[in-house]
Amino acid sequence: MGIETDRESPSSTTELVEALAETAARAGAGCAPPVLVVERADVLVVRVGAVVVKAHPAETDAAALLSRLRLASAPRWRDILLPPLPIGDALLTRHAGRTITAWPHGDPVDPDDPGAAPWEAAATLLARLHGMPEPARDLPEAGGPARVRRAIRRLRDAGDVADRAAAAIVCRAFAALPESTATARTLVHGDFHLGQLVRVPRGGDSWRLIDIDDLGAGDPAWDLARPAALFAAGILEPVTWLRFLDAYRAAGGVAVPRDADEWVALDIPARAVAVQTAALAVAAAGREGRELDDLDTALVDACRRIATASDLS
Structure with missing residues:
Protein backbone atom coordinates (compact mmCIF):
# COMPACT_ATOMS: atom_id res chain seq x y z
CA MET A 1 0.00 0.00 0.00
CA GLY A 2 1.31 3.43 -0.92
CA ILE A 3 0.22 6.98 -1.75
CA GLU A 4 -2.56 7.92 -4.13
CA THR A 5 -2.06 10.75 -6.58
CA ASP A 6 -3.07 14.27 -5.58
CA ARG A 7 -6.48 15.44 -6.73
CA GLU A 8 -8.15 18.72 -7.60
CA SER A 9 -7.74 21.53 -5.09
CA PRO A 10 -10.76 22.48 -2.96
CA SER A 11 -11.39 26.18 -2.49
CA SER A 12 -13.06 26.05 0.92
CA THR A 13 -13.41 24.14 4.17
CA THR A 14 -16.80 22.91 2.94
CA GLU A 15 -15.23 21.35 -0.14
CA LEU A 16 -12.45 19.77 1.93
CA VAL A 17 -15.05 18.28 4.29
CA GLU A 18 -16.80 16.83 1.25
CA ALA A 19 -13.49 15.36 0.07
CA LEU A 20 -12.90 13.83 3.50
CA ALA A 21 -16.41 12.34 3.50
CA GLU A 22 -15.71 10.78 0.11
CA THR A 23 -12.47 9.35 1.47
CA ALA A 24 -14.33 7.94 4.49
CA ALA A 25 -16.74 6.14 2.16
CA ARG A 26 -13.80 4.55 0.33
CA ALA A 27 -12.41 3.48 3.71
CA GLY A 28 -15.60 1.63 4.59
CA ALA A 29 -17.79 4.24 6.27
CA GLY A 30 -21.55 3.94 6.02
CA CYS A 31 -23.94 6.61 4.82
CA ALA A 32 -23.89 8.73 8.00
CA PRO A 33 -23.47 12.49 7.53
CA PRO A 34 -19.97 13.90 8.14
CA VAL A 35 -19.38 15.45 11.56
CA LEU A 36 -16.61 18.02 11.98
CA VAL A 37 -14.37 16.90 14.87
CA VAL A 38 -11.35 19.22 14.63
CA GLU A 39 -10.97 22.41 12.61
CA ARG A 40 -7.69 24.29 12.88
CA ALA A 41 -5.69 26.34 10.43
CA ASP A 42 -3.46 23.33 9.72
CA VAL A 43 -5.66 20.28 10.46
CA LEU A 44 -9.19 19.18 9.63
CA VAL A 45 -10.72 15.99 11.08
CA VAL A 46 -14.14 14.61 10.11
CA ARG A 47 -16.04 11.58 11.42
CA VAL A 48 -18.38 9.59 9.20
CA GLY A 49 -20.00 6.79 11.16
CA ALA A 50 -17.23 4.53 12.47
CA VAL A 51 -14.52 6.14 10.31
CA VAL A 52 -12.44 9.21 11.17
CA VAL A 53 -10.62 11.00 8.34
CA LYS A 54 -7.83 13.52 8.81
CA ALA A 55 -6.46 16.18 6.48
CA HIS A 56 -2.90 16.70 7.67
CA PRO A 57 -0.98 20.01 7.56
CA ALA A 58 0.00 21.14 4.09
CA GLU A 59 3.71 20.79 4.91
CA THR A 60 3.36 17.12 5.87
CA ASP A 61 6.05 14.87 4.36
CA ALA A 62 3.84 12.22 2.77
CA ALA A 63 6.68 9.72 2.34
CA ALA A 64 7.66 9.99 6.02
CA LEU A 65 4.03 9.64 7.09
CA LEU A 66 3.67 6.57 4.90
CA SER A 67 6.58 4.93 6.76
CA ARG A 68 4.78 5.62 10.03
CA LEU A 69 1.48 4.29 8.70
CA ARG A 70 3.09 1.07 7.54
CA LEU A 71 4.55 0.50 10.98
CA ALA A 72 1.22 1.20 12.71
CA SER A 73 -0.47 -1.23 10.30
CA ALA A 74 1.75 -4.17 11.31
CA PRO A 75 0.01 -6.68 13.61
CA ARG A 76 2.74 -6.50 16.26
CA ARG A 94 -3.63 13.38 -1.53
CA HIS A 95 -6.21 16.07 -2.22
CA ALA A 96 -5.49 19.73 -2.93
CA GLY A 97 -1.96 19.49 -1.58
CA ARG A 98 -3.22 17.92 1.65
CA THR A 99 -2.33 14.43 2.83
CA ILE A 100 -5.40 12.47 3.99
CA THR A 101 -5.58 9.37 6.18
CA ALA A 102 -8.45 7.26 7.55
CA TRP A 103 -8.83 5.65 10.99
CA PRO A 104 -11.33 3.62 12.98
CA HIS A 105 -13.27 5.72 15.45
CA GLY A 106 -12.39 5.44 19.13
CA ASP A 107 -13.72 7.18 22.22
CA PRO A 108 -11.35 9.93 23.43
CA VAL A 109 -10.49 10.79 27.02
CA ASP A 110 -13.33 12.79 28.59
CA PRO A 111 -11.94 16.29 29.34
CA ASP A 112 -14.82 16.91 31.77
CA ASP A 113 -13.87 13.97 34.00
CA PRO A 114 -10.18 14.46 34.90
CA GLY A 115 -10.42 12.00 37.76
CA ALA A 116 -11.08 9.21 35.28
CA ALA A 117 -8.15 10.09 33.01
CA PRO A 118 -6.28 6.88 32.10
CA TRP A 119 -2.82 7.94 33.29
CA GLU A 120 -1.74 4.40 34.17
CA ALA A 121 -2.93 3.01 30.84
CA ALA A 122 -1.12 5.79 28.99
CA ALA A 123 2.09 5.17 30.91
CA THR A 124 1.90 1.44 30.19
CA LEU A 125 1.37 2.02 26.46
CA LEU A 126 4.38 4.35 26.33
CA ALA A 127 6.55 1.90 28.26
CA ARG A 128 5.58 -0.88 25.83
CA LEU A 129 6.21 1.37 22.83
CA HIS A 130 9.65 2.31 24.16
CA GLY A 131 10.47 -1.33 24.83
CA MET A 132 9.78 -2.61 21.32
CA PRO A 133 12.70 -3.75 19.14
CA GLU A 134 14.69 -1.22 17.14
CA PRO A 135 12.37 0.32 14.52
CA ALA A 136 12.88 0.01 10.79
CA ARG A 137 15.74 1.99 9.34
CA ASP A 138 13.49 4.03 7.06
CA LEU A 139 11.43 5.33 9.99
CA PRO A 140 11.93 9.11 10.41
CA GLU A 141 13.30 10.80 13.50
CA ALA A 142 10.74 11.46 16.21
CA GLY A 143 9.23 14.91 15.87
CA GLY A 144 9.44 16.21 19.45
CA PRO A 145 12.37 18.65 19.13
CA ALA A 146 11.12 19.89 15.76
CA ARG A 147 7.72 20.67 17.29
CA VAL A 148 9.38 23.06 19.75
CA ARG A 149 11.07 24.96 16.91
CA ARG A 150 7.82 25.12 14.94
CA ALA A 151 5.95 26.51 17.95
CA ILE A 152 8.50 29.28 18.42
CA ARG A 153 8.42 30.07 14.71
CA ARG A 154 4.62 30.30 14.87
CA LEU A 155 4.85 32.68 17.82
CA ARG A 156 7.45 34.88 16.12
CA ASP A 157 5.47 34.96 12.87
CA ALA A 158 2.19 35.84 14.59
CA GLY A 159 1.24 39.40 13.84
CA ASP A 160 -1.55 39.60 16.40
CA VAL A 161 0.20 38.69 19.68
CA ALA A 162 -1.46 40.95 22.23
CA ASP A 163 0.85 40.12 25.14
CA ARG A 164 4.25 41.10 23.78
CA ALA A 165 5.88 40.81 27.21
CA ALA A 166 4.77 37.18 27.53
CA ALA A 167 5.98 36.42 24.00
CA ALA A 168 9.38 37.92 24.84
CA ILE A 169 9.65 35.75 27.98
CA PRO A 178 20.45 23.62 26.62
CA GLU A 179 21.17 20.93 24.07
CA SER A 180 19.30 17.71 24.76
CA THR A 181 21.49 14.77 25.71
CA ALA A 182 19.58 11.53 25.18
CA THR A 183 20.31 8.65 27.54
CA ALA A 184 18.35 6.15 25.41
CA ARG A 185 17.06 5.77 21.86
CA THR A 186 13.84 3.91 21.11
CA LEU A 187 10.64 4.21 19.15
CA VAL A 188 8.95 7.42 20.37
CA HIS A 189 5.41 8.72 19.88
CA GLY A 190 6.71 12.27 19.52
CA ASP A 191 3.67 14.25 20.70
CA PHE A 192 2.19 12.47 23.71
CA HIS A 193 -0.63 13.93 25.79
CA LEU A 194 -3.95 12.53 26.94
CA GLY A 195 -5.62 13.75 23.76
CA GLN A 196 -3.58 11.12 21.92
CA LEU A 197 -5.53 8.23 23.44
CA VAL A 198 -8.75 6.58 22.32
CA ARG A 199 -10.65 3.64 23.76
CA VAL A 200 -11.45 0.89 21.27
CA PRO A 201 -13.74 -2.13 21.74
CA ARG A 202 -11.27 -4.85 20.84
CA GLY A 203 -11.18 -7.81 23.22
CA GLY A 204 -12.84 -5.62 25.83
CA ASP A 223 7.16 11.24 25.55
CA LEU A 224 7.10 11.94 29.28
CA ALA A 225 8.03 15.59 28.86
CA ARG A 226 4.56 17.15 28.67
CA PRO A 227 3.17 15.69 31.91
CA ALA A 228 6.56 16.40 33.52
CA ALA A 229 6.40 20.03 32.36
CA LEU A 230 2.82 20.43 33.57
CA PHE A 231 3.81 19.01 36.96
CA ALA A 232 6.82 21.31 37.20
CA ALA A 233 4.61 24.29 36.28
CA GLY A 234 2.16 23.45 39.06
CA ILE A 235 -0.62 22.53 36.62
CA LEU A 236 -0.62 18.74 37.04
CA GLU A 237 -1.25 17.53 40.58
CA PRO A 238 1.72 15.76 42.22
CA VAL A 239 -0.36 12.66 42.97
CA THR A 240 -1.36 12.40 39.29
CA TRP A 241 2.22 12.84 38.12
CA LEU A 242 3.37 10.09 40.49
CA ARG A 243 0.58 7.77 39.30
CA PHE A 244 1.82 8.22 35.75
CA LEU A 245 5.52 7.95 36.58
CA ASP A 246 5.10 4.92 38.86
CA ALA A 247 3.00 3.10 36.26
CA TYR A 248 5.60 3.83 33.58
CA ARG A 249 8.39 2.42 35.74
CA ALA A 250 6.31 -0.58 36.78
CA ALA A 251 5.75 -1.41 33.10
CA GLY A 252 9.51 -1.42 32.51
CA GLY A 253 9.79 1.99 30.83
CA VAL A 254 13.35 2.89 29.84
CA ALA A 255 13.03 6.69 29.54
CA VAL A 256 13.91 7.32 33.21
CA PRO A 257 16.15 5.48 35.71
CA ARG A 258 14.26 2.88 37.68
CA ASP A 259 15.83 3.68 41.07
CA ALA A 260 17.32 7.14 40.57
CA ASP A 261 16.24 10.73 39.97
CA GLU A 262 13.95 10.86 36.93
CA TRP A 263 14.81 14.51 36.31
CA VAL A 264 18.28 13.56 35.10
CA ALA A 265 16.50 12.37 31.95
CA LEU A 266 13.42 14.61 31.98
CA ASP A 267 14.75 18.07 32.85
CA ILE A 268 15.76 19.29 29.39
CA PRO A 269 12.84 17.75 27.42
CA ALA A 270 10.37 19.04 30.04
CA ARG A 271 11.78 22.57 29.78
CA ALA A 284 -3.50 31.33 20.32
CA ALA A 285 -4.53 34.03 22.80
CA GLY A 286 -3.45 36.71 20.35
CA ARG A 287 -5.19 35.03 17.44
CA GLU A 288 -8.41 34.75 19.47
CA GLY A 289 -8.19 38.33 20.74
CA ARG A 290 -8.24 37.41 24.42
CA GLU A 291 -6.04 37.80 27.47
CA LEU A 292 -3.94 34.93 28.77
CA ASP A 293 -5.94 32.62 31.03
CA ASP A 294 -4.65 31.00 34.23
CA LEU A 295 -3.18 28.00 32.40
CA ASP A 296 -1.44 30.23 29.86
CA THR A 297 -0.03 32.39 32.66
CA ALA A 298 1.31 29.35 34.51
CA LEU A 299 3.14 28.27 31.37
CA VAL A 300 4.62 31.73 30.82
CA ASP A 301 5.72 31.79 34.48
CA ALA A 302 7.48 28.46 33.91
CA CYS A 303 9.27 30.04 30.94
CA ARG A 304 10.27 32.99 33.13
CA ARG A 305 11.89 30.56 35.59
CA ILE A 306 13.70 28.78 32.74
CA ALA A 307 15.06 32.08 31.40
CA THR A 308 15.98 33.37 34.87
CA ALA A 309 17.83 30.16 35.75
CA SER A 310 19.90 30.59 32.60
CA ASP A 311 20.65 34.22 33.46
CA LEU A 312 21.94 33.16 36.90
CA SER A 313 24.08 30.28 35.65
Whole structure:
Protein backbone atom coordinates (compact mmCIF):
# COMPACT_ATOMS: atom_id res chain seq x y z
CA MET A 1 0.00 0.00 0.00
CA GLY A 2 1.31 3.43 -0.92
CA ILE A 3 0.22 6.98 -1.75
CA GLU A 4 -2.56 7.92 -4.13
CA THR A 5 -2.06 10.75 -6.58
CA ASP A 6 -3.07 14.27 -5.58
CA ARG A 7 -6.48 15.44 -6.73
CA GLU A 8 -8.15 18.72 -7.60
CA SER A 9 -7.74 21.53 -5.09
CA PRO A 10 -10.76 22.48 -2.96
CA SER A 11 -11.39 26.18 -2.49
CA SER A 12 -13.06 26.05 0.92
CA THR A 13 -13.41 24.14 4.17
CA THR A 14 -16.80 22.91 2.94
CA GLU A 15 -15.23 21.35 -0.14
CA LEU A 16 -12.45 19.77 1.93
CA VAL A 17 -15.05 18.28 4.29
CA GLU A 18 -16.80 16.83 1.25
CA ALA A 19 -13.49 15.36 0.07
CA LEU A 20 -12.90 13.83 3.50
CA ALA A 21 -16.41 12.34 3.50
CA GLU A 22 -15.71 10.78 0.11
CA THR A 23 -12.47 9.35 1.47
CA ALA A 24 -14.33 7.94 4.49
CA ALA A 25 -16.74 6.14 2.16
CA ARG A 26 -13.80 4.55 0.33
CA ALA A 27 -12.41 3.48 3.71
CA GLY A 28 -15.60 1.63 4.59
CA ALA A 29 -17.79 4.24 6.27
CA GLY A 30 -21.55 3.94 6.02
CA CYS A 31 -23.94 6.61 4.82
CA ALA A 32 -23.89 8.73 8.00
CA PRO A 33 -23.47 12.49 7.53
CA PRO A 34 -19.97 13.90 8.14
CA VAL A 35 -19.38 15.45 11.56
CA LEU A 36 -16.61 18.02 11.98
CA VAL A 37 -14.37 16.90 14.87
CA VAL A 38 -11.35 19.22 14.63
CA GLU A 39 -10.97 22.41 12.61
CA ARG A 40 -7.69 24.29 12.88
CA ALA A 41 -5.69 26.34 10.43
CA ASP A 42 -3.46 23.33 9.72
CA VAL A 43 -5.66 20.28 10.46
CA LEU A 44 -9.19 19.18 9.63
CA VAL A 45 -10.72 15.99 11.08
CA VAL A 46 -14.14 14.61 10.11
CA ARG A 47 -16.04 11.58 11.42
CA VAL A 48 -18.38 9.59 9.20
CA GLY A 49 -20.00 6.79 11.16
CA ALA A 50 -17.23 4.53 12.47
CA VAL A 51 -14.52 6.14 10.31
CA VAL A 52 -12.44 9.21 11.17
CA VAL A 53 -10.62 11.00 8.34
CA LYS A 54 -7.83 13.52 8.81
CA ALA A 55 -6.46 16.18 6.48
CA HIS A 56 -2.90 16.70 7.67
CA PRO A 57 -0.98 20.01 7.56
CA ALA A 58 0.00 21.14 4.09
CA GLU A 59 3.71 20.79 4.91
CA THR A 60 3.36 17.12 5.87
CA ASP A 61 6.05 14.87 4.36
CA ALA A 62 3.84 12.22 2.77
CA ALA A 63 6.68 9.72 2.34
CA ALA A 64 7.66 9.99 6.02
CA LEU A 65 4.03 9.64 7.09
CA LEU A 66 3.67 6.57 4.90
CA SER A 67 6.58 4.93 6.76
CA ARG A 68 4.78 5.62 10.03
CA LEU A 69 1.48 4.29 8.70
CA ARG A 70 3.09 1.07 7.54
CA LEU A 71 4.55 0.50 10.98
CA ALA A 72 1.22 1.20 12.71
CA SER A 73 -0.47 -1.23 10.30
CA ALA A 74 1.75 -4.17 11.31
CA PRO A 75 0.01 -6.68 13.61
CA ARG A 76 2.74 -6.50 16.26
CA TRP A 77 1.88 -2.86 17.00
CA ARG A 78 -1.90 -3.11 17.13
CA ASP A 79 -2.09 -3.45 20.90
CA ILE A 80 -0.24 -0.13 21.25
CA LEU A 81 -1.03 2.03 18.20
CA LEU A 82 -4.41 2.48 16.53
CA PRO A 83 -3.92 1.07 13.01
CA PRO A 84 -4.97 3.16 10.00
CA LEU A 85 -7.72 2.08 7.63
CA PRO A 86 -6.85 1.43 3.99
CA ILE A 87 -8.25 3.86 1.44
CA GLY A 88 -8.83 1.58 -1.49
CA ASP A 89 -5.39 0.10 -2.15
CA ALA A 90 -3.47 2.85 -0.34
CA LEU A 91 -2.77 3.94 3.21
CA LEU A 92 -3.08 7.62 2.37
CA THR A 93 -4.31 9.83 -0.40
CA ARG A 94 -3.63 13.38 -1.53
CA HIS A 95 -6.21 16.07 -2.22
CA ALA A 96 -5.49 19.73 -2.93
CA GLY A 97 -1.96 19.49 -1.58
CA ARG A 98 -3.22 17.92 1.65
CA THR A 99 -2.33 14.43 2.83
CA ILE A 100 -5.40 12.47 3.99
CA THR A 101 -5.58 9.37 6.18
CA ALA A 102 -8.45 7.26 7.55
CA TRP A 103 -8.83 5.65 10.99
CA PRO A 104 -11.33 3.62 12.98
CA HIS A 105 -13.27 5.72 15.45
CA GLY A 106 -12.39 5.44 19.13
CA ASP A 107 -13.72 7.18 22.22
CA PRO A 108 -11.35 9.93 23.43
CA VAL A 109 -10.49 10.79 27.02
CA ASP A 110 -13.33 12.79 28.59
CA PRO A 111 -11.94 16.29 29.34
CA ASP A 112 -14.82 16.91 31.77
CA ASP A 113 -13.87 13.97 34.00
CA PRO A 114 -10.18 14.46 34.90
CA GLY A 115 -10.42 12.00 37.76
CA ALA A 116 -11.08 9.21 35.28
CA ALA A 117 -8.15 10.09 33.01
CA PRO A 118 -6.28 6.88 32.10
CA TRP A 119 -2.82 7.94 33.29
CA GLU A 120 -1.74 4.40 34.17
CA ALA A 121 -2.93 3.01 30.84
CA ALA A 122 -1.12 5.79 28.99
CA ALA A 123 2.09 5.17 30.91
CA THR A 124 1.90 1.44 30.19
CA LEU A 125 1.37 2.02 26.46
CA LEU A 126 4.38 4.35 26.33
CA ALA A 127 6.55 1.90 28.26
CA ARG A 128 5.58 -0.88 25.83
CA LEU A 129 6.21 1.37 22.83
CA HIS A 130 9.65 2.31 24.16
CA GLY A 131 10.47 -1.33 24.83
CA MET A 132 9.78 -2.61 21.32
CA PRO A 133 12.70 -3.75 19.14
CA GLU A 134 14.69 -1.22 17.14
CA PRO A 135 12.37 0.32 14.52
CA ALA A 136 12.88 0.01 10.79
CA ARG A 137 15.74 1.99 9.34
CA ASP A 138 13.49 4.03 7.06
CA LEU A 139 11.43 5.33 9.99
CA PRO A 140 11.93 9.11 10.41
CA GLU A 141 13.30 10.80 13.50
CA ALA A 142 10.74 11.46 16.21
CA GLY A 143 9.23 14.91 15.87
CA GLY A 144 9.44 16.21 19.45
CA PRO A 145 12.37 18.65 19.13
CA ALA A 146 11.12 19.89 15.76
CA ARG A 147 7.72 20.67 17.29
CA VAL A 148 9.38 23.06 19.75
CA ARG A 149 11.07 24.96 16.91
CA ARG A 150 7.82 25.12 14.94
CA ALA A 151 5.95 26.51 17.95
CA ILE A 152 8.50 29.28 18.42
CA ARG A 153 8.42 30.07 14.71
CA ARG A 154 4.62 30.30 14.87
CA LEU A 155 4.85 32.68 17.82
CA ARG A 156 7.45 34.88 16.12
CA ASP A 157 5.47 34.96 12.87
CA ALA A 158 2.19 35.84 14.59
CA GLY A 159 1.24 39.40 13.84
CA ASP A 160 -1.55 39.60 16.40
CA VAL A 161 0.20 38.69 19.68
CA ALA A 162 -1.46 40.95 22.23
CA ASP A 163 0.85 40.12 25.14
CA ARG A 164 4.25 41.10 23.78
CA ALA A 165 5.88 40.81 27.21
CA ALA A 166 4.77 37.18 27.53
CA ALA A 167 5.98 36.42 24.00
CA ALA A 168 9.38 37.92 24.84
CA ILE A 169 9.65 35.75 27.98
CA VAL A 170 8.86 32.61 25.99
CA CYS A 171 11.47 33.49 23.35
CA ARG A 172 14.07 34.15 26.05
CA ALA A 173 13.33 30.75 27.57
CA PHE A 174 13.72 29.11 24.17
CA ALA A 175 17.10 30.77 23.70
CA ALA A 176 18.13 29.48 27.14
CA LEU A 177 17.35 25.82 26.42
CA PRO A 178 20.45 23.62 26.62
CA GLU A 179 21.17 20.93 24.07
CA SER A 180 19.30 17.71 24.76
CA THR A 181 21.49 14.77 25.71
CA ALA A 182 19.58 11.53 25.18
CA THR A 183 20.31 8.65 27.54
CA ALA A 184 18.35 6.15 25.41
CA ARG A 185 17.06 5.77 21.86
CA THR A 186 13.84 3.91 21.11
CA LEU A 187 10.64 4.21 19.15
CA VAL A 188 8.95 7.42 20.37
CA HIS A 189 5.41 8.72 19.88
CA GLY A 190 6.71 12.27 19.52
CA ASP A 191 3.67 14.25 20.70
CA PHE A 192 2.19 12.47 23.71
CA HIS A 193 -0.63 13.93 25.79
CA LEU A 194 -3.95 12.53 26.94
CA GLY A 195 -5.62 13.75 23.76
CA GLN A 196 -3.58 11.12 21.92
CA LEU A 197 -5.53 8.23 23.44
CA VAL A 198 -8.75 6.58 22.32
CA ARG A 199 -10.65 3.64 23.76
CA VAL A 200 -11.45 0.89 21.27
CA PRO A 201 -13.74 -2.13 21.74
CA ARG A 202 -11.27 -4.85 20.84
CA GLY A 203 -11.18 -7.81 23.22
CA GLY A 204 -12.84 -5.62 25.83
CA ASP A 205 -12.44 -1.88 26.12
CA SER A 206 -8.79 -0.87 25.82
CA TRP A 207 -6.76 2.23 25.03
CA ARG A 208 -4.59 2.91 21.98
CA LEU A 209 -2.22 5.72 21.04
CA ILE A 210 -3.28 7.82 18.05
CA ASP A 211 -1.82 10.64 15.92
CA ILE A 212 1.44 9.20 14.65
CA ASP A 213 2.54 12.28 12.71
CA ASP A 214 5.66 12.58 14.90
CA LEU A 215 6.30 8.88 15.54
CA GLY A 216 9.92 7.90 15.05
CA ALA A 217 13.25 7.00 16.53
CA GLY A 218 14.42 9.26 19.34
CA ASP A 219 14.81 9.92 23.05
CA PRO A 220 11.86 8.34 24.95
CA ALA A 221 12.10 11.01 27.65
CA TRP A 222 10.31 13.35 25.22
CA ASP A 223 7.16 11.24 25.55
CA LEU A 224 7.10 11.94 29.28
CA ALA A 225 8.03 15.59 28.86
CA ARG A 226 4.56 17.15 28.67
CA PRO A 227 3.17 15.69 31.91
CA ALA A 228 6.56 16.40 33.52
CA ALA A 229 6.40 20.03 32.36
CA LEU A 230 2.82 20.43 33.57
CA PHE A 231 3.81 19.01 36.96
CA ALA A 232 6.82 21.31 37.20
CA ALA A 233 4.61 24.29 36.28
CA GLY A 234 2.16 23.45 39.06
CA ILE A 235 -0.62 22.53 36.62
CA LEU A 236 -0.62 18.74 37.04
CA GLU A 237 -1.25 17.53 40.58
CA PRO A 238 1.72 15.76 42.22
CA VAL A 239 -0.36 12.66 42.97
CA THR A 240 -1.36 12.40 39.29
CA TRP A 241 2.22 12.84 38.12
CA LEU A 242 3.37 10.09 40.49
CA ARG A 243 0.58 7.77 39.30
CA PHE A 244 1.82 8.22 35.75
CA LEU A 245 5.52 7.95 36.58
CA ASP A 246 5.10 4.92 38.86
CA ALA A 247 3.00 3.10 36.26
CA TYR A 248 5.60 3.83 33.58
CA ARG A 249 8.39 2.42 35.74
CA ALA A 250 6.31 -0.58 36.78
CA ALA A 251 5.75 -1.41 33.10
CA GLY A 252 9.51 -1.42 32.51
CA GLY A 253 9.79 1.99 30.83
CA VAL A 254 13.35 2.89 29.84
CA ALA A 255 13.03 6.69 29.54
CA VAL A 256 13.91 7.32 33.21
CA PRO A 257 16.15 5.48 35.71
CA ARG A 258 14.26 2.88 37.68
CA ASP A 259 15.83 3.68 41.07
CA ALA A 260 17.32 7.14 40.57
CA ASP A 261 16.24 10.73 39.97
CA GLU A 262 13.95 10.86 36.93
CA TRP A 263 14.81 14.51 36.31
CA VAL A 264 18.28 13.56 35.10
CA ALA A 265 16.50 12.37 31.95
CA LEU A 266 13.42 14.61 31.98
CA ASP A 267 14.75 18.07 32.85
CA ILE A 268 15.76 19.29 29.39
CA PRO A 269 12.84 17.75 27.42
CA ALA A 270 10.37 19.04 30.04
CA ARG A 271 11.78 22.57 29.78
CA ALA A 272 11.58 22.41 25.99
CA VAL A 273 7.96 21.22 25.99
CA ALA A 274 7.02 23.91 28.54
CA VAL A 275 8.42 26.49 26.10
CA GLN A 276 6.59 24.86 23.17
CA THR A 277 3.26 24.78 25.00
CA ALA A 278 3.63 28.36 26.21
CA ALA A 279 4.50 29.59 22.72
CA LEU A 280 1.38 28.02 21.24
CA ALA A 281 -0.76 29.34 24.12
CA VAL A 282 0.45 32.93 23.73
CA ALA A 283 0.02 32.79 19.95
CA ALA A 284 -3.50 31.33 20.32
CA ALA A 285 -4.53 34.03 22.80
CA GLY A 286 -3.45 36.71 20.35
CA ARG A 287 -5.19 35.03 17.44
CA GLU A 288 -8.41 34.75 19.47
CA GLY A 289 -8.19 38.33 20.74
CA ARG A 290 -8.24 37.41 24.42
CA GLU A 291 -6.04 37.80 27.47
CA LEU A 292 -3.94 34.93 28.77
CA ASP A 293 -5.94 32.62 31.03
CA ASP A 294 -4.65 31.00 34.23
CA LEU A 295 -3.18 28.00 32.40
CA ASP A 296 -1.44 30.23 29.86
CA THR A 297 -0.03 32.39 32.66
CA ALA A 298 1.31 29.35 34.51
CA LEU A 299 3.14 28.27 31.37
CA VAL A 300 4.62 31.73 30.82
CA ASP A 301 5.72 31.79 34.48
CA ALA A 302 7.48 28.46 33.91
CA CYS A 303 9.27 30.04 30.94
CA ARG A 304 10.27 32.99 33.13
CA ARG A 305 11.89 30.56 35.59
CA ILE A 306 13.70 28.78 32.74
CA ALA A 307 15.06 32.08 31.40
CA THR A 308 15.98 33.37 34.87
CA ALA A 309 17.83 30.16 35.75
CA SER A 310 19.90 30.59 32.60
CA ASP A 311 20.65 34.22 33.46
CA LEU A 312 21.94 33.16 36.90
CA SER A 313 24.08 30.28 35.65
